Amino acid sequence: MSSMSEPSIHPIVIAGGSGTRLWPVSRDSMPKQFVPLLGSGRSTFEETLLRVAGPGFAKPIVVTHSDFRFVAAEQIARLGIEADIVLEPERRDSAPAVAVGAVMAAAREPGALCLVLAADHLVTETELFTGDCRRAAQAAATGRIMMLGIRPTWPATGYGYIAAGASLDIEGAFAVERFAEKPDAATAERYIADGYAWNSGNFLFPADLMLAELEANAPAVVKAARGAVAGAQRDLDFLRLDPVAFAGAPRISIDYAVMEKTARAGVLQARFGWSDIGSWDALYDAKPQDADGNVLEGPVSVIGTTGSFVRSDEVLTTVIGLDDVVVVTTPDAVLVAAKSKAPDVKTLVAQLKREGRPEASQHHRIHRPWGWYQRIDIGDRFQVKHICVKPGGILSLQRHYHRAEHWVVVRGTAEVTVDGTVKLFHENEAAYLPIGCTHRLHNPGKIDLKLIEVQVGSYTGEDDIVRLEDIYARD
CATH class of the missing domain: 2.60.120.10 (Jelly Rolls)
Known part of the structure; x- marks a missing residue:
């Protein structure tokens, strides 16, 4: 993927989220990135690491929460690859995690390029993904923070959008003209007609450029990241960030901290298939459906049911005469929802936590x-x-x-x-x-x-x- 004179791409895999919209399968104690959801038997975390295990990629930097350290280490070992596992003492959103990865990559290699990847996304067509990374790296090397933009397939209201500006003289690479927040349905349709891309939240950049942009736009974030890495302690196979220094980082996403402020943002029109599988309806869309439009998994039987996602991890689950629903059964909790309301599961989980229900966070x-x-x-x-x-x-x-x-x-x-x-x-x-x-x-x-x-x-x-x-x- 790169010649000996070109810098390696250092993957920074962000794996600290909770994924509550996929409750009850995904919970705080074992969130969706570590759960096999797609039929391969591997988690999306494992699939993400495998995509960046080939030539041209350096050893991944996995940034996760201390609570997930052992499951992350176990899944990495199962793949037979090496990674630096960096433990956040507390959750501070994505900007501090990206800053820590950039600090570490810059120390590894002068001129390092970083590829930030969410651990809980679905990517298909790995060869296209690798080719898109190559093109994004070429554009990033000219002094750009390159977003991997996804061609919209429907007027999604749950994603941010990116408008492309001037060409960067690399196939499919453009300067960013503007970022757009999550729109309503009519605005989303207009964005698609105008050629906007979905913001996948995955991006590639020179480590030094990201650190400079953080210094200019979010100095508290980069100060905390540098201090946390400098004071980090080795613990078994993990690198524990210094908790006092890391606590100085504000809770802020990398989009708000840098991407919506920098003049160096670019967007690549990516060609690979992508989904953030952020809710049960998104996971339904990512899976093959039967003749009735159903996705049925586990010990399940249905009659007169169409367009539905029915999953059971253990208990026989039956559905009669319902359309466009999500039914998910685990040993200690059952979810039944209209498929159109699947994103509201996050609100339900928050309610369960207020009610003191242990099932909201802990698996059976x-x-x-x-x-x-x-x-x-x-x-x-x-x-x-x-x-x-x-x-x-x-x-x-x-x-x-x-x-x-x-x-x-x-x-x-x-x-x-x-x-x-x-x-x-x-x-x-x-x-x-x-x-x-x-x-x-x-x-x-x-x-x-x-x-x-x-x-x-x-x-x-x-x-x-x-x-x-x-x-x-x-x-």
Whole structure:
């Protein structure tokens, strides 16, 4: 993609969002960029990294929130690629994340070009994407911040639009004449007729140029980014940004901080297929539909239903006589909505959070760096969980003050430490952990360890865990 004399393109993958419009599949604890949604078995985060894993691209810089560090690391490792995983101590919108990536890329290579990519977008036609990146890089090298503009396929009211100005003498590359905010339907139709492009939120630029534009237009952002990177600490496979310095960054998007102010903005008329899959109706549009216009996934059966998206992760879900609806079933929550109202799911999730519903943020299956667990049943003085520990996974050395636990192995081998005594347990064997004992669970095998945990005691909450030692450096 580039000659030896040309700078590499340094991907900056922004992966810290929550994706609440795809609730209940996407939640704060496991947002949409890390969930397989498209049928390939890979998440959009993984697909994004694979697109920039070829020649001409440098090692990606992944900027994500600390809460997602282990799932990001696991998915990167599964792809067999290398990346710098940078952890934001708090969410400050996109401008600080872009600034951090630019600071790091500039330190890596003089004249570095950066490609900012959202981790939760769908891109089709990878070869066209690579070619568009090549053309955008050529334009960016002349001193431009190049937006990847998408040819509109319908008068969307949920996207910003970009009007192209003078040609930059590179195929499909133009100066930006103006940015337009999300329009109403009639205005969107006029924009399409006038040749406007959708603003995909993905863009390519020289790192030094972006830092200069931040200095001119949002100096607090770049000051915080430089300080956060300078004071960053290495933690296992992660780079933790300095929290005090990073807190000095205002909450602001890169569009407001730079793109709508700079005189150096350009737009490339991209040719690849794209969707931000920001809501269930957008995901419906991105998937193949059957003869009745339905997208049906999982254990689903419908009668007299058309133009609908029906998905079940586990429970048999049936629909009769409904058109243009979204029905999504998970083990602990069900969504039923008119497809036209799918973007309002974000408002619903905010309402659920105000009501104190844990389902708004937490999945039924809780992911941990060692694997996952999910609740099977809970009642007065007991709780039952299904636990999976991946090969090599080790739970923290811990104790509980209010409950005893029974571990029944159903698959694999468990190495159990109780008060310093280590013993192996195999399928159909059980370990007993009395209240107050110091204990640890380890999977020494090469297959997943699965067990049933029965907790008995006066209190079974997750906060009755005293960690004495933890290889994952959790609090």
